[in-house]
Amino acid sequence: LIGIDVSKEEDFPSWYQQVLTKGEMLDYYDVSGCFILKPASYFVWETIQNWFNDKIKKIGVRNCSFPLFVSEDVLQREKDHIEGFAAEVAWVTHAGNTPLEKKIAIRPTSETVMYPYYSKWIRSHRDLPLRLNQWNSVVRWEFKHPQPFLRTREFLWQEGHTAHLTEEGAAEEVLQILDHYAHVYEDLLAVPVVRGKKTEKEKFAGGYYTTTVEGYIPATGRGIQGGTSHCLGQNFSKMFNITVEDPAVRGDEKKPPLYVWQNSWGLSTRTIGVMVMIHSDNKGLVLPPRVAEVQVAIVPVGVTKATTEEERQALYKEIDELTAKLTAVGVRTESDLREGYSPGWKFNDLELRGVPLRLEFGPGESKGGFVTAARRDIPGKDGKSQIELKNLTTAIPELLDTIHNDLFRRADAQFREHRKQLTQWDDFVPLLNEKNVLLIPHCLTEECEDQIKDLSARKAEENSDVPQDARAPSMGAKSLCIPFDQPEGIEAGVTKCLNPHCERFAEKWCMFGRTS
Numbered sequence: 001l002i003g004i005d006v007s008k009e010e011d012f013p014s015w016y017q018q019v020l021t022k023g024e025m026l027d028y029y030d031v032s033g034c035f036i037l038k039p040a041s042y043f044v045w046e047t048i049q050n051w052f053n054d055k056i057k058k059i060g061v062r063n064c065s066f067p068l069f070v071s072e073d074v075l076q077r078e079k080d081h082i083e084g085f086a087a088e089v090a091w092v093t094h095a096g097n098t099p100l101e102k103k104i105a106i107r108p109t110s111e112t113v114m115y116p117y118y119s120k121w122i123r124s125h126r127d128l129p130l131r132l133n134q135w136n137s138v139v140r141w142e143f144k145h146p147q148p149f150l151r152t153r154e155f156l157w158q159e160g161h162t163a164h165l166t167e168e169g170a171a172e173e174v175l176q177i178l179d180h181y182a183h184v185y186e187d188l189l190a191v192p193v194v195r196g197k198k199t200e201k202e203k204f205a206g207g208y209y210t211t212t213v214e215g216y217i218p219a220t221g222r223g224i225q226g227g228t229s230h231c232l233g234q235n236f237s238k239m240f241n242i243t244v245e246d247p248a249v250r251g252d253e254k255k256p257p258l259y260v261w262q263n264s265w266g267l268s269t270r271t272i273g274v275m276v277m278i279h280s281d282n283k284g285l286v287l288p289p290r291v292a293e294v295q296v297a298i299v300p301v302g303v304t305k306a307t308t309e310e311e312r313q314a315l316y317k318e319i320d321e322l323t324a325k326l327t328a329v330g331v332r333t334e335s336d337l338r339e340g341y342s343p344g345w346k347f348n349d350l351e352l353r354g355v356p357l358r359l360e361f362g363p364g365e366s367k368g369g370f371v372t373a374a375r376r377d378i379p380g381k382d383g384k385s386q387i388e389l390k391n392l393t394t395a396i397p398e399l400l401d402t403i404h405n406d407l408f409r410r411a412d413a414q415f416r417e418h419r420k421q422l423t424q425w426d427d428f429v430p431l432l433n434e435k436n437v438l439l440i441p442h443c444l445t446e447e448c449e450d451q452i453k454d455l456s457a458r459k460a461e462e463n464s465d466v467p468q469d470a471r472a473p474s475m476g477a478k479s480l481c482i483p484f485d486q487p488e489g490i491e492a493g494v495t496k497c498l499n500p501h502c503e504r505f506a507e508k509w510c511m512f513g514r515t516s
């Protein structure tokens with residue numbers, strides 16, 4: 001069992017692959033862009049599922065399952081929905097050697113699968129709000145370089161699809177769901193996110209507006225879209241004729257039918273990749289305790305040739321009792337009593353697997369009535385402490401919470417440190433090239449966004465005294481979101497857009513950055 005042989009700082013892609021494979025989270029699969037989710041990562045996904053299911057069921061969302069396939073003509077029904085995505089759609093064309101009459105798409109998302117049936121099922125305003133969700137996988141045959149969890153040709157997600165009588169009803173739910181997404185990141189994964197609204201350029205083209213939670217990967221300095229909650233307006237209900245009679249109608253007064261207002265919202269296994277990229281280190285995975293399959297591992301130490309058989313058995317018995325005590329208070333605990341593996345070997349294994357807390361227990365601890373705790377998130381001596389056995393069942397849960405809070409606090413500090421609010425355009429590119437995301441007064445027009453992307457793209461540097469990796473050409477900055485939390489300083493009709501080539505006034509502070 002060897003450790004990670006590259007560092008997060010010097011070769012991030014290789015580091016990420018090794019952390020995932022040696023941490024038993026994932027394996028590579030023989031179809032390019034597809035990956036195997038091993039139990040350790042699937043446990044994270046199940047924990048997210050359980051938490052999110054509990055929240056959405058409280059607002060009346062019910063889970064369901066629609067077919068994987070979409071017929072060609074149904075998929076094309078909503079033109080600007082499919083615009084820009086057509087190249088990613090995977091098609092079934094044969095059964096065995098027999099070509100199909102008409103090719104069939106594998107769902108890349110389920111709007112067009114579900115909404116013909118929303119039209120059939122929704123007859124009266126009493127059927128509203130209709131709120132359905134699917135936990136499934138979708139296929140998008142991207143050609144950009146695949147990245148485990150972040151960009152894969154098939155991924156697991158949930159996709160919620162709801163229908164409401166009014167715009168206000170839809171709007172309220174869009175924000176409720178976005179709040180749950182933010183809490184999945186912050187309360188389960190210890191990952192800070194910025195909540196906001198996508199610009200017209202970056203929103204879902206088939207929708208009305210898109211709200212989003214945006215993360216930040218310190219190692220690459222790039223933003224990452226964490227999850228989106230869209231209001232679709234009446235675009236899809238007009239396309240799929242999803243209408244109800246106007247409840248305000250009186251007597252035999254005739255009123256045209258009302259098109260329903262719809263939302264759709266999605267969160268995927270990308271969450272897992274973001275968590276790994278932010279928290280893991282050069283010794284392997286670092287798992288936030290609330291999503292760790294094993295939260296505490298107890299390892300016998302100090303067993304030597306001088307230790308008698310009965311001393312060893314007594315020690316192991318004590319360890320079994322400690323394991324049972326912690327399990328009884330809801331701490332997911334395992335002990336590793338295997339002979340033939342040294343404590344050092346076991347420590348290395350636990351570090352690779354990201355187990356948040358290791359408890360060492362030997363004759364010394366037993367005699368002294370304590371365990372020696374070692375935090376995974378703080379390597380070396382600083383992460384070690386002695387915990388009295390009599391306090392174990394309160395101190396360990398508290399320590400796990402402390403670990404969660406410290407993981408969040410560190411990540412939040414890094415995000416804040418690299419989120420620069422600008423008032424001078426000349427600072428934009430230099431700060432972008434120093435792994436920052438930038439908050440700038442912006443006009444919110446697509447044309448201006450395109451200009452900023454070009455102005456901030458890094459051509460391959462000619463002069464050779466620029467360090468190699470900084471010379472690599474790279475994408476310009478894209479808008480990430482218009483944060484709901486707007487700083488002061490923009491005077492409508494006075495403050496100019498930061499882009500020097502743009503003549504418009506700034507509308508909002510808008511966050512820009514390179515994206516993952």
Ligand SMILES: O=C1CCCN[C@@H]1CCCn1cnc2ccccc2c1=O
Pocket residue numbers: 081082085086088089108109110111140158159160204206228230264265266267
């Ligand atoms: O984000 C979400 C959340 C969950 C439900 N769907 C929305 C919007 C999906 C946008 N989208 C994204 N990739 C696609 C790829 C191929 C065809 C269609 C699409 C497509 O419509």
